[in-house]
Amino acid sequence: MYTFDQATLDGTGAFLVGELERLDQELNMPLVGYTWSRDIQLREDVSIADDISSFTNSTFAAAGTPNPNGKNWIGKDSTAIAGPNVDIAKTGFPLTLWGMELGWTVVELAAAAKVGRPIDTQKFDAMQLKWNMDTDEQVYRGDSQLGVKGLLNYNGAAATNAPKTWATSTPDEIRASINLLLSNAWAASGYTIVPRDLLLPPEQFALLSSIIVSSAGNQSLLTYLRENTIAFHQNGVPLNIRAVKWLKGAGTGGTDRMMAYTNDKKFVRFPMVPLLSVPVQYRGIYQLTTYYGKLGAVESPYPETMAYMDGI
Structure with missing residues (x-):
C-alpha cells in the first residue's frame, strides 16, 4: 500500500514518492475532445472592443412590364419604366x-x-x-x-x-x-x-x-x-x-x-x-x-x- 503525506500540496504537483515506487513522469491530461475548429470557419474581423457581430441580408423586388409578373419589356417611346426595389435587413448577435x-x-x-x-x-x-x-x-x-x-x-x-x-x-x-x-x-x-x-x-x-x-x-x-x-x-x-x-x-x-x-x-x-x-x-x-x-x-x-x- 502506498502512503501519501496529507500535508502535501497536491495543487503544485509535488508529492512524496516511496523508495520502491516507480513514478511515470508523463503528465496525463484530462481526456477531452473538441472538433469546433474542424467544422466551422472563424469570422476574424471582430475585435475585443466590439459588443455585437452583425450582418445584413438584402431583399430585391422587381415588377415586370407590362405584366407585373412577367419580363421587363419596354417600347421605343416608353416614358414609365419600372425599376428594382431593395430592402436591407440587419441581424446581430452578442459578442x-x-x-x-x-x-x-x-x-x-x-x-x-x-x-x-x-x-x-x-x-x-x-x-x-x-x-x-x-x-x-x-x-x-x-x-x-x-x-x-x-x-x-x-x-x-x-x-x-x-x-x-x-x-x-x-x-x-x-x-x-x-x-x-x-x-x-x-x-x-x-x-x-x-x-x-x-x-x-x-x-x-x-x-x-x-x-x-x-x-x-x-x-x-x-x-x-x-x-x-x-x-x-x-x-x-x-x-x-x-x-x-x-x-x-x-x-x-x-x-x-x-x-x-x-x-x-x-x-x-x-x-x-x-x-x-x-x-x-x-x-x-x-x-x-x-x-x-x-x-x-x-x-x-x-x-x-x-x-x-x-x-x-
Whole structure:
C-alpha cells in the first residue's frame, strides 16, 4: 500500500514518492475532445472592443412590364419604366467576454519547477482546455443563458424526421434518407446549393463504417456514400462525412440528429476574438495573470442552406 503525506500540496504537483515506487513522469491530461475548429470557419474581423457581430441580408423586388409578373419589356417611346426595389435587413448577435485568472505563489512555482512539473504551464494548459470546451459547446449548441443558438439547432434551418432509425434500415434506405436531407436543403435554397458536409452522431457514423456494401468486402457504406449521393454528382467533390458528439440527443424529443450544410464563410461562420492576456501582477508572494477573449454566436446569412433530420 502506498502512503501519501496529507500535508502535501497536491495543487503544485509535488508529492512524496516511496523508495520502491516507480513514478511515470508523463503528465496525463484530462481526456477531452473538441472538433469546433474542424467544422466551422472563424469570422476574424471582430475585435475585443466590439459588443455585437452583425450582418445584413438584402431583399430585391422587381415588377415586370407590362405584366407585373412577367419580363421587363419596354417600347421605343416608353416614358414609365419600372425599376428594382431593395430592402436591407440587419441581424446581430452578442459578442460575450470570456476570461480566467491564473495564479500561484512563488513557493508553489519553485516546488513544481523542481520536480519538473511547472504549475504555471499546467494552469495555462487547463485554461486553454476550458476555452476550447466552452467554444465547442458554443459553436454546436449555443448558450441557453445568452439565448443564442449553435450550428446544430440554428433558427431558420429546416428540420424533418427520418422514415426509420438507421439501426433498422437497409443500406439503400440509409442512402435514401441522406439524399432526402440533401434534397431538402437544395430545394430550400431554390436549387442553388447542395450541402457539401454531413455531420452524424458517433453511433451512426460507426454504423456506416461497419456496413460492407462491396461484394469484395473492401468498401464500407461510409466510403460508398461519399461518392454516391446527389452532393457528389452536383458539386463534383465527395460528400464530407464527419462525426460530432453533440448530435447525440440533439433532435426533437431527445432523438439523434444529422445535419447537412456547407462549411464556408459565405454560408456559416463563428465570430471569435482569440485569447489575450494582461502582464503578470505581483501581490505579496502571489503571481497573477488574466486571459480574456470574446465568443460570439454562429452566424448564417443563408440558413436555408442548412437542414436537419431527426430520429436516425
